[in-house]
Amino acid sequence: MRTDYDFKNSSLFGPVAFRPEFNNFEQINVAQAWSLFFTGSNEDKIFDSRPETGRFFTQVAGVTVLAVAVWGTFFTGI
Template identity: 45%
Template sequence: MINNLNFQSPELFASVVFTPEFNSFKTINPSQAWSLFFTGGREENKLDSKPQISLLFTMTVLAVVISGFVRTLIIQAFFPG
């Protein structure tokens, strides 16, 4: 069996965020940010074709944070001390 994989490449197991092409302080969109988060920094365009998915993830995180804050306020209001 012959394979043509180059396992000696330093970028093979490295994160994409540390490559010189990516790390030029350019602005990334939410799809790229969530792709980097879910792939552990290995791929930046995994969700790039579906911007609605990144909006869903962002709104879900925002809803969880707001509901936790509101829950704390309600518990403090009805059960002081």
């Protein structure tokens, strides 16, 4: 069995956020941000084929914060 893989690159198995080609202060989109969040910075392209998934998670997080604020306002007993 012959393999032609070159695994000598030390940043190959490390987190994406610390790779030299990623960390150039470039803008990332919402899908990449949620991909990094859910994979613990190991992958930034799991939601790239569907960018609306990133917007969905952002809206769910916003609605959750709003619901908790409304709940706290009406049911605190003050």
